[in-house]
Amino acid sequence: MPADPLHRAGNPQRSTTSPPSPGPRTSAVEVRRSARRRRTVSAYREGDRTVVLIPARMSEAEEQRWVNVMLDKLAAQESKRVLGDAELAERAERLSEQYFDGRARPTSVRWVTNQNTRWGSCTPSEGSIRLSHRLQGMPEYVVDYVLVHELAHLLVPGHGPDFWQLLEAYPRTERARGYLEGVVAADRLPHLLAARDE
Numbered sequence: 001m002p003a004d005p006l007h008r009a010g011n012p013q014r015s016t017t018s019p020p021s022p023g024p025r026t027s028a029v030e031v032r033r034s035a036r037r038r039r040t041v042s043a044y045r046e047g048d049r050t051v052v053l054i055p056a057r058m059s060e061a062e063e064q065r066w067v068n069v070m071l072d073k074l075a076a077q078e079s080k081r082v083l084g085d086a087e088l089a090e091r092a093e094r095l096s097e098q099y100f101d102g103r104a105r106p107t108s109v110r111w112v113t114n115q116n117t118r119w120g121s122c123t124p125s126e127g128s129i130r131l132s133h134r135l136q137g138m139p140e141y142v143v144d145y146v147l148v149h150e151l152a153h154l155l156v157p158g159h160g161p162d163f164w165q166l167l168e169a170y171p172r173t174e175r176a177r178g179y180l181e182g183v184v185a186a187d188r189l190p191h192l193l194a195a196r197d198e
Helices: 061-081 083-102 140-155 161-168 173-197
Strands: 012-018 028-034 041-048 049-055 108-112 120-123 128-132
Touching: 041 061, 049 061, 083 108, 083 140, 120 140, 120 161, 128 140, 140 161, 140 173
Parallel strands: 028 049, 108 128
Antiparallel strands: 012 028, 041 049, 120 128
């Protein structure tokens, strides 16, 4: 984050807006500083932006750390709300517009309970996308990644270089993949420990 002369001067109140960044959402983040706020930090969604309220005396490093913490906290709260199939389809449409200029147009997007070895699937010939119910309750950016992954298959069926190039548009691809790999590893751990103890 570039140095802010107002911040360096110790201005008691400051409001800054940063452009979309790799976070739970790609909306802008507005940081509002207050001299009255001593220790607490809070955040909320306001339209297409996230507002983070912090004490005026925080350093830029503390500010960035708290922005990340609060973005993750908001995402966790939002992910607890289970989306229905209609909301999932709306989300897929929004993501298609955002990352693929609306070119990926699924005919159906829905949750399924019969996918226990994969997170999602796409049938390009039918235009259907199915997401595993196991994603419900995971952070929003993870669900968005799986949706973007399956939307990309409507444009490029395989997993070749063109497919992965499309996924570069989604800024949290690596983090979401790491999260899902962690879930898979955690699921395997009890089995590995049991096998070792035998």
